[in-house]
Amino acid sequence: MLGLYPKAAALAQGPQQVALAPTDFIRIAPNGIVTLTAKNTEIGQNILNTLPMLMAEELDVDWKDVRIVRADADNKYGNQFTGGSTATPANWVPMRQVGAAGRHMLIAAAANTWGVAESECSTASGRVHHKTSNRSLGYGELATKAATMPAPDFRTLKLKDPKDYKIIGTSTVSVENKDIVTGKPIFGIDVKVPGMLYAVMQRTPVLGGKAVSANLDAIKALKGVKHAFIVEGRPLRSDYPNYLFEDPGFESGVAIVADSWRAAQSAREKLEVKWDSGKWGAQDSVENAKKAGELSKQTPMRTLRQDGEVEAVFKRADVKALEANYMIPFIAHGTMEPQNCTAHFKDGKLEVWSTSQIPQPGRTATAQLLGLRESDVTVHMVRGGGGFGRRAYNDIMLDAAWISKQVNAPIKLVWSREDDIQHDYYRCGGFQFMKGAVDKDGKLVAWHDHFVAYGEGNAFAHDGGFQPGEFPVRFVPNYRVQSSVMGLGLKTGALRAPYSNSTAWVIQSFIDELAHAAGKDPLQFRLDLLATTPLPLGQREQGLDAARMIGVIKLVAEKSGWGKRNFPKGQALGVAFHFSHRGYFAEVADVSVAANKKIKVNKVWVAADVGSHIINPSSAETQVQGAVIDGLSEMI
């Protein structure tokens, strides 16, 4: 069931395949109020509701009787990875199993109390019923006994028939809405610990650079400043690591700790640092673009997939060939809440308040950095003001923990907006040099992509490579994707829908160019392409199901009135589709271009197929609306 994004899917499945204990997730008070533990990070996707909804459904309780608490980072909760669009699908089965196991234990307690067979008992709205004797007991009355019942083997549990769902598929508003609209201190940046100091960090402006010296004495003399010191940092384990797990990076810089954030931040204006900028000090984005152009003219370094004979088709007289080049910029995540983390090192133990999307690896990395046992590190999960992948990187947890240990006090490290943009794990840039050909019937017969990316040898920069199986591979008889790489001294990472957020634009734009060259309606051109019998999938490739994609394209065509509407000059509809992270999406945009070339997007229709169930329609709708706006913002 874990489909497309192979790396994230693998991460979400393991390493911790632990047996979940229902009692770690479910607590029931004597009055029947059920407290469920939400184990994943809330960053605006409403996972705080989603996973408890799954448990509540199978536990068979009313949503109004549910209360929710956040988990700390702890392997007993299974994998708490919140990224790669996996938090919901990876937990769809286990969270329902936890709820069903809890229900099973409550039934066992009731059957034991009454001396009847479990099979004669049923449940509804937080009560166990024995119909034949007309008896019933509330979950609150059974909870103590139920907790002593053995947890059933999850594999033996029978889950509800979807037609009986009462919670799954029903919109629930975020349990934190009231706290949000009344300004309660619920975000990472709001955390307060008694005796807490405030920290800022001036990090090396270049990846791999080092702070050699700084006017620390002058800084320490400033009002409010308590500590100022150089952080040596640690070299990366490789030039292009997977920053999620191999190493989030512990960079060199200067830490300033003061009695207020304002004092610490103001002190930076007086800070003078001598940097050794290391091997990337002279890198230049204009030079990189120039180099990409040169590489595009040379023989590509690697061939990632090849079908048929692309070059032979381009030489044919009866095809129309065209070229297009696409430049993918680096993009920072720009979460509304700047990165921050609160850490308290005391007596050899560390307590952390974090908005991390992957708190467990953060806990591991932090323990290693400080030379602690993992059991001596407690990571509390706090609501994050937006994630989009940025909070999947635990660099700020390392910094905060290190600073707290150095000053032996609780500290809150808060980045300025400038820090946040300068020290991001950017959506990796790249260059795609495309060539395609359509035959005299308007059929796409050849597709060539020379992807000039960043990396070295066979290694691409983190999340800056090419996704195996990316459409239109398998659907074009003569297809070739090749790559060349050049060096990069920037941290790169996952931005909402990694890979897709750049390749969808490149591929769908080029398909549009080819449709125009073929003289075909761009929507019909896409349907024709998907109607081709696909070639087999290669190793490690994840492919789309053409029938499902055709389904969403036809739906969006119908809803948008594709081909049936007349527009004034300068206004038209455009279409695109993409398969990403197990989801099938097709969109139509109504766009106007003014005489001065100013573009206005008037309306966007989205058709989506994300599987058998929408768990919380309210959240699903708002995620789609937000994603469209996010996409437009990245493009314009």
Add this chain to the structure above:
Amino acid sequence: MIKLKVNGKNQQFDGDPEMPLLWVLRDELDLKGTKFGCGMGLCGACTVHLNGKPMRSCSTPVSAAANATVTTIEGISPDGSHPVQVAWQELDVPQCGYCQAGQIMSACALLAKTSKPTDADIDAAMNGNLCRCGTYLRLRAAIHKAAEAMPAKALVKAEDKPATKATRSGARLLPNKK
């Protein structure tokens, strides 16, 4: 010594008069509802009312608020019962929620001035408040909904007199374990 009234309470501040109001609110008065987004008045997350008008507290020195009345998100209503807050909850406007205090402050200021705003009025008034999650559609719907719930006469005193009570039939969140 700078004197100001915050959410109806007299306060005084004897630190750096150039300190942005945002940090006085957040770290001196412990009113964490007002958010730090950019520190340059570009995103609107720090919006509060200064003498009833929306302004960016991150780029306003506390000295500019001397003898003034400041209202923050905590002062809109004690219990989330202001029609704007009610509409926000019912329409499930927030995603991450970080910008929403600023959005609500701008929305309240708009409704105090224009009781039945059009889409264009809303777009113009809310233009300076960014939402990275892209909640703009629901946000606009919620302002219309709040406008309907607010009798025109009550608008003047909207901040002290909630018109409707928030309904909450769903699950609730419990505080983090300490």
